[in-house]
Each structure stands twice: as structure tokens, then as C-alpha cells.
Amino acid sequence: MGRYxxxxLDLDGTLLNDDGRVSARTARAIQQVADTGAIVALCSGRSTACMTHVEDQLGVDVHMVSYNxxxxxxxxxxxxxxxxxxxxPRHHIETLVQFADDNGLVLNYYDEHQIHVKPTTAEHDELIERYRKQCSAVFNVVDDYARVSHVVPCxxxxxxxxxxxxxxxLxxxxxxxxxxxxxxYFVECLAPGVHKGAGLQGLCEHWQIPRERVVAFGDGLNDIEYLQYAGLGIAMANAYPETKSAASRVTLYDNVNDGVAHELEGMLEKGLFGPTTTFP
Structure with a gap:
């Protein structure tokens, strides 16, 4: 067996516990993987701005695949x-905004630093606050999405x-x-063909690393293609059934009980991580 x-690493429900934190044990295991020379990448549906504090918790300089x-x-x-x-695609943005207005929905409209929203109900406020707490997101309230139409979001x-x-x-x-x-509690809209699997593939192709040398952890429905792309796709014990079915295997422990750390510790003991020859 070759080295990975x-x-x-997915974030919510995988790397992070239910308090949105990386445990000391998990951070230590990931640091040990990085010490082997292997590339560590955070892959999330979050914006880049909502991922950097997780990188800080890890104490590892990581690559990122953001916005799913x-x-x-x-x-x-x-x-x-x-x-x-x-x-x-810019030509779909107006259609999406009109759909939200017609159906009484609030949209998260992203730029690189904050999320623009146009809440009109108490339910909108509740959903925005839930998202803010989960992702540490910064919101900007607008009265019309046309005010940010110059931004083409990811x-x-x-x-x-x-x-x-x-x-x-949709x-x-x-x-x-x-x-x-x-x-x-949300539905994401992206360019056609964009998903975390394609993002992980883009990262690996840039460094000319074959998919067989990739191990990925995830739990969500948005992790299915990403786990399928990886040579070793590991679903969390708390993952959706569909995600578990797409994975190579499932962790014994969930995200609250250091499921990622348990797996990585076993792989490190077997010497299954190592440096890539194509990364400068």
C-alpha cells in the first residue's frame, strides 16, 4: 500500500465538534500528518473567511477548497x-433573487469578506442567526440585492x-x-458541475497528485462526490446514510468523540502518510 x-477534511460534523471547535487530540493528529510532509486541505461549503479561524485552531498552514x-x-x-x-453564472443570479422574493426566502449572497442578506421576517432573522453561530459569519443587511449586483459570488x-x-x-x-x-437548513446554488469532489480534484490536479494518494473525511450530503473522488473516502459515524454508502469506510466514533483523530492515529502508526514529490 502506498502512502497518502x-x-x-470537511469541517462541520467532521473536523469540528458540536461546539464548532477542533479538539486538542484531533489537532495533534493533524499536526503529525503535516509533519510527514503530506498536504493538509480544508474542504468546506463555508466561505474562505469562515474557515480561517479553524486553520488557526489547527496550528497547521493548510490549503483550502471553499464554497463547496x-x-x-x-x-x-x-x-x-x-x-x-x-x-x-451571472445570468442566473437575477432568476435566483426573483425566486427568493416570490417564495418568501432569504438568500445568503456572498462576497469574499461578508454575506449580504435581505431579511423580511422573524424566521429569516432566526435562520441568519443560526448560520452566523455555526460559521462565525459576518452579515451585511441590505434592502435590495441589486445593491451588491456588481459582486459575482462563488x-x-x-x-x-x-x-x-x-x-x-430549484x-x-x-x-x-x-x-x-x-x-x-439551507439550499446551496453553485455553477454547474461545482461540488466538493470537483474542488478536491482541482487541487490535486494542480499539484499532479493522483486521487489514489488522497484520503478524505466527511459527513454531509455535499461530501458524497468528494469522498468518491478520494482514494480513501472515510465517512463519519454521524454521517448521512447516503454519505456512508458512498464512502470506503466509516469511522467508529463521531465528530464529538474524536472520530477523525482515532482514524488518523491508526494510519500514522502504520506509516500511511508521506510527502508528495510534486509539491514545491
Whole structure:
């Protein structure tokens, strides 16, 4: 068995416990992986700005795939340069904004530093606050999304408790012209073909690292393609059933009980991580 050269980590429900923190044990295991020379990459649906505090908790300089695969970035040491960017098609943005208005939804409209929202109900306020607490996001309230129409976001998110119905409506509306991903209390809209698997692939192809040398951890429905791309895709014990089915194996412990650390410690004992020959 060859060594793994890339460790890819989802955040919410995987790397982070239910308090949104990285445990000391998990951080130590990831630091040990980095010490082997392997690349560590955080791969999340979050914006880049909402990922950097997790990097700080790890104490490891990581590569990032953010916005569910729409943006790939190098390490801080390399200037956090973009490797690829796949924004929402501009001609679909107005359609999405009109859909939200017609259906009484609030949208997260992203730029690189904050999220623009136009809440009009108490439910909108509650959903925004929930998202803020989960992701440490910075919000800017606008009275019209037209005020930020100059921004072409990497993704737009509809916050809703009716995720199944809204997902179906958006899939019907765009008929394959947008990537629609269902979350726990939100539905994400991205450019067609954009997902975390494509983002991880973009990162690996940049460094010419074969997928067989990649191990990835995840738990969500948005992690299915990403786990399938990796040579070793590991689903968390707390993952969705569909995600577990897509994985090579499932952790014994969940995100609250250091599931990632348990797996990494066993792999480190076997010497299964090592440096890539293609990374400068």
C-alpha cells in the first residue's frame, strides 16, 4: 500500500465538534500528518473567511477548497493564491433573487469578506442567526440585492426549513444549469458541475497528485462526490446514510468523540502518510 500525500477534511460534523471547535487530540493528529510532509486541505461549503479561524485552531498552514468546491486556495505561506474560481453564472443570479422574493426566502449572497442578506421576517432573522453561530459569519443587511449586483459570488444560499421542497423547486427551475445542494437548513446554488469532489480534484490536479494518494473525511450530503473522488473516502459515524454508502469506510466514533483523530492515529502508526514529490 502506498502512502497518502493529501489529507482532506470537511469541517462541520467532521473536523469540528458540536461546539464548532477542533479538539486538542484531533489537532495533534493533524499536526503529525503535516509533519510527514503530506498536504493538509480544508474542504468546506463555508466561505474562505469562515474557515480561517479553524486553520488557526489547527496550528497547521493548510490549503483550502471553499464554497463547496467553487474556490481553491494555496497555503498562507504561498500567499493564499487562487488555484481556481468557479462563480455562479451571472445570468442566473437575477432568476435566483426573483425566486427568493416570490417564495418568501432569504438568500445568503456572498462576497469574499461578508454575506449580504435581505431579511423580511422573524424566521429569516432566526435562520441568519443560526448560520452566523455555526460559521462565525459576518452579515451585511441590505434592502435590495441589486445593491451588491456588481459582486459575482462563488455561491448563493437560500436559508429555509423546507429544504426538500426548495431543493426540488430549484432543480426544476434551473434544469441542470446550476448545481443545487441540500443542507440541513439551507439550499446551496453553485455553477454547474461545482461540488466538493470537483474542488478536491482541482487541487490535486494542480499539484499532479493522483486521487489514489488522497484520503478524505466527511459527513454531509455535499461530501458524497468528494469522498468518491478520494482514494480513501472515510465517512463519519454521524454521517448521512447516503454519505456512508458512498464512502470506503466509516469511522467508529463521531465528530464529538474524536472520530477523525482515532482514524488518523491508526494510519500514522502504520506509516500511511508521506510527502508528495510534486509539491514545491
Amino acid at each position: 500525500e493529501v489529507l482532506a 468546491g467553487a474556490l481553491g486556495l494555496t497555503r498562507r505561506a504561498d500567499g493564499r493564491k487562487p488555484l481556481f474560481r468557479r462563480p455562479v 455561491k448563493i444560499v437560500a436559508l429555509t426549513h423546507q429544504t426538500a421542497a426548495v431543493t426540488k423547486q 432543480e426544476d427551475l434551473f434544469a441542470g444549469q446550476m448545481q443545487v445542494i441540500r443542507g440541513e
